[in-house]
Structure formats: structure tokens, C-alpha cells
Amino acid sequence: MTDPRRRIPRTDALLAEPRLAKAADELGRDRVKTAIVAAQDRARAGEIAPEDVADEALAAADAPPPQPTSLSPVVNATGVVVHTNLGRAPLSAAALDAVRTAVGYTDVEFDLAGGHRARRGTGALAALAEAVPDAGGVHVVNNNAAALLLCALTLAPGKEIVVSRGELVEIGDGFRIPELLTSAGARLREVGTTNRTSAADYAAAIGPDTGCVLKVHPSNFRVTGFTAEASIAELTGLGVPVVVDIGSGLLRPHALVPEEPDATTALRAGAALVTASGDKLLGGPQAGLLLGETGLVERLRRHPAARALRVDKLTLAALEATLRGGTPPVAAALDADVGELWVRAERLAAELTSRGVEAAAVDSVAAVGGGGAPGVELPSVAVSLPECCAEPLRTGRPAVVGRLDRGRCLLDLRTVPEDADAELVEAVVRCTS
Numbered sequence: 001m002t003d004p005r006r007r008i009p010r011t012d013a014l015l016a017e018p019r020l021a022k023a024a025d026e027l028g029r030d031r032v033k034t035a036i037v038a039a040q041d042r043a044r045a046g047e048i049a050p051e052d053v054a055d056e057a058l059a060a061a062d063a064p065p066p067q068p069t070s071l072s073p074v075v076n077a078t079g080v081v082v083h084t085n086l087g088r089a090p091l092s093a094a095a096l097d098a099v100r101t102a103v104g105y106t107d108v109e110f111d112l113a114g115g116h117r118a119r120r121g122t123g124a125l126a127a128l129a130e131a132v133p134d135a136g137g138v139h140v141v142n143n144n145a146a147a148l149l150l151c152a153l154t155l156a157p158g159k160e161i162v163v164s165r166g167e168l169v170e171i172g173d174g175f176r177i178p179e180l181l182t183s184a185g186a187r188l189r190e191v192g193t194t195n196r197t198s199a200a201d202y203a204a205a206i207g208p209d210t211g212c213v214l215k216v217h218p219s220n221f222r223v224t225g226f227t228a229e230a231s232i233a234e235l236t237g238l239g240v241p242v243v244v245d246i247g248s249g250l251l252r253p254h255a256l257v258p259e260e261p262d263a264t265t266a267l268r269a270g271a272a273l274v275t276a277s278g279d280k281l282l283g284g285p286q287a288g289l290l291l292g293e294t295g296l297v298e299r300l301r302r303h304p305a306a307r308a309l310r311v312d313k314l315t316l317a318a319l320e321a322t323l324r325g326g327t328p329p330v331a332a333a334l335d336a337d338v339g340e341l342w343v344r345a346e347r348l349a350a351e352l353t354s355r356g357v358e359a360a361a362v363d364s365v366a367a368v369g370g371g372g373a374p375g376v377e378l379p380s381v382a383v384s385l386p387e388c389c390a391e392p393l394r395t396g397r398p399a400v401v402g403r404l405d406r407g408r409c410l411l412d413l414r415t416v417p418e419d420a421d422a423e424l425v426e427a428v429v430r431c432t433s
């Protein structure tokens with residue numbers, strides 16, 4: 001009996017077949033050839049008939065290519081504005097445009113007018129300096145932990161960093177501030193107690209081995225009751241630089257989070273250096289912001305480790321656009337009007353009800369998130385759905401992540417931009433039909 005595999009068309013014959021030849025012209029010869037070889041292999045394995053190889057190859061070549069990333073877009077309906085697990089701050093339209101500009105060759109480190117090398121990222125640094133005029137110098141690294149690390153490497157190698165016991169915090173994924181600092185070769189001089197530390201405690205610890213005083217904002221927890229802490233102003237006369245980690249990246253005071261520290265206030269109080277995150281309340285890309293005295297910032301910039309901690313051109317572009325462009329999504333979510341959220345929620349609930357979905361507009365409570373403003377509750381409004389909607393919404397395309405509350409799936413609209421409302425409705429209808 002003749003082996004049916006002998007009937008499998010040759011590769012050159014398939015490439016010459018009119019339909020596949022046309023596909024090769026439109027899609028590229030390599031892509032079509034790969035589809036042909038895969039179809040031939042399926043025929044050899046007996047999965048398809050030899051006569052079906054051309055059809056299978058054409059279908060495979062015409063199929064949409066696989067996604068180039070495993071990341072999936074998510075509609076954040078949790079009510080957590082800066083959601084670390086969902087990528088923290090979503091970029092503004094201006095930042096997205098800037099990133100598209102920066103994907104090719106750019107003048108990130110080149111002076112087009114003079115035709116010579118220039119300082120890296122001058123536009124982003126200028127925008128940051130304009131946003132915080134109280135800073136004599138500014139620098140950007142790849143996250144806030146890197147900013148703190150660079151401070152320790154520059155100011156306290158083999159020296160002591162004086163820090164309150166109540167500020168030796170653990171950040172995400174088990175990383176701890178003490179271990180970060182000691183990895184730079186610094187020694188920690190802990191002062192005070194968990195709940196109370198005075199300026200006198202710091203003063204008593206200052207000595208010839210002191211590299212700097214560090215104040216860390218305990219951004220993801222609160223200590224209440226019998227507490228006390230030294231202010232920045234009280235520490236500035238101790239004869240050593242005061243480094244203040246404000247954490248969330250607020251550049252100026254914000255009425256909605258009055259207790260959240262900001263860079264401008266810290267610098268005016270006398271901080272020598274302030275470190276902050278770019279992808280939290282600032283609403284930009286992941287970055288570590290360094291602001292402070294001109295000479296100290298220049299020392300940080302020239303430290304050998306600064307090269308390893310620097311940001312790429314995409315981050316610089318997005319950061320500059322965040323600072324100079326329109327309102328970032330994080331700021332829009334924080335400033336959302338609750339009355340307008342009610343109008344949206346009632347409209348969405350009515351539309352979903354008309355399409356057979358049990359839905360209602362309900363009061364909700366949102367949060368800042370990302371370690372910012374712990375305990376601050378943001379009044380909000382949500383669309384309430386049956387609890388069974390949560391999983392199919394989460395696994396759909398696009399993925400919609402809400403939160404479960406007392407047996408209901410809540411889609412909090414404070415973190416959903418209004419232009420995503422139609423997409424949200426379609427996602428809910430798909431998961432319930």
C-alpha cells in the first residue's frame with residue numbers, strides 16, 4: 001500500500017500555489033513558509049489529510065499573530081487608584097504619545113544644534129526642576145528604592161545612617177529598608193522607639209561616623225495613640241544631611257490627602273535630599289525622583305552606581321510628558337466628582353438592567369493605594385453585580401477587575417475613566433450571557 005505521506009505537497013510547490021503565493025507577498029515569505037512546514041508536519045503525523053495541507057497552511061498564515069507580550073490590559077474597577085498589582089499609575093495620553101516618539105532614535109543624549117553629545121534626559125530633568133522650584137538639583141533613577149540606595153552609597157559608605165526605629169519599614173514583596181541600606185555598606189544607628197522618637201534622640205546619636213539622618217514616611221501603615229516624631233525642621237541643625245523619603249511622589253500639598261508628605265514642603269523645611277516614586281501620586285512611569293541641594297544631587301549623579309540605576313529613554317519621555325502634559329489618570333481619579341460618578345453609575349446600571357443583567361448603583365469607598373495615604377477613604381460610587389460575575393469578568397478580554405463586598409461584585413467607577421464605560425458594559429454583558 002502506498003504511504004499517504006508521499007502525497008504531501010512539497011514546500012516549493014506549496015509556495016507556488018496561487019493563494020499561498022499571494023499570502024507570501026502580503027504577509028511575508030518566512031511567515032507563510034513557517035505555516036506550510038507546520039501543516040506538512042501535521043499531515044505526516046496523520047492529524048490532517050495530505051490534500052488539506054494547503055488550506056491549513058493558508059489558514060495558519062492568515063491567523064492573527066500571537067500577542068507579543070504576556071501582559072493583558074486590565075480595566076481597574078477596584079477603587080484602588082494606585083494599584084501596585086495592576087501596574088500602579090496608568091500613563092496619561094501625553095505620556096503615551098511621548099513614549100511612541102521615543103521608541104526610535106531620539107536626541108536623548110545628543111545636542112542636535114551643536115552636533116555633539118549632551119547631558120542625558122535634559123528635558124525630563126528640566127520639567128522636574130520646574131515642577132519643584134525649591135529643589136536646587138534634580139536627578140532620576142529607576143525607582144524610589146534605587147534613589148535611597150544611591151543616597152546611602154554616596155553619603156554613608158562605611159558610615160552610620162541615623163533612623164528612627166518606627167521608620168524601619170518593609171516595602172513590597174518582603175524588601176526591607178534596613179537591608180536595602182546595609183547592602184550599600186552603611187550601618188544603621190537606630191534611635192527612639194517604635195511609637196516615639198524625639199529630636200533629642202537623633203542629636204544624641206550624631207557623631208563623626210554619621211553619614212546622614214534618614215526620615216522614612218511609613219506610607220503603608222499608621223501608628224496612632226501615644227506617638228511622637230521629630231519634624232524635618234528639628235533635624236536640620238544637627239550638622240549632617242537630612243534625607244527624607246516621602247514615598248508616594250506627591251510634589252506639592254494636596255487637599256484630599258493633607259497628611260501625605262510632599263517634596264516641596266519637605267525641601268522648605270530644610271531637607272537636604274528628598275526621594276520619591278514617579279509611578280504613584282505623581283501619576284507617571286516607574287522612576288525614583290531625587291530632589292535637593294545642588295551639590296549633593298551632583299554627587300549622587302556622578303557616583304559610579306548611578307549608571308547602573310539610570311532610566312531609559314522611554315521613562316524619561318513619559319516622565320517629562322507627565323509633568324508637562326495634561327491631567328494624568330491618577331490625578332483625575334483622585335479629583336473625581338462623586339455626583340458625576342453617581343450619574344455614570346446609574347446610567348450604566350440602567351443599561352445593564354435593560355440588557356438582562358442584575359445591576360444597581362451603590363455607594364462605595366475607594367482608596368489611594370500604592371502605599372499612599374493609608375487609612376484615607378475616598379467616597380465613591382460603584383455598579384453592583386452578582387458575585388458570580390467576578391471571575392468571568394477577571395478572565396475576559398479585556399480583563400475587568402472589581403472587588404467583592406458582602407456577596408456582591410462591585411465595579412468602582414472612581415478608577416474607571418468615563419471613556420471606558422461602553423467597554424465596561426460590553427464586558428459585563430458578555431460574562432452574563
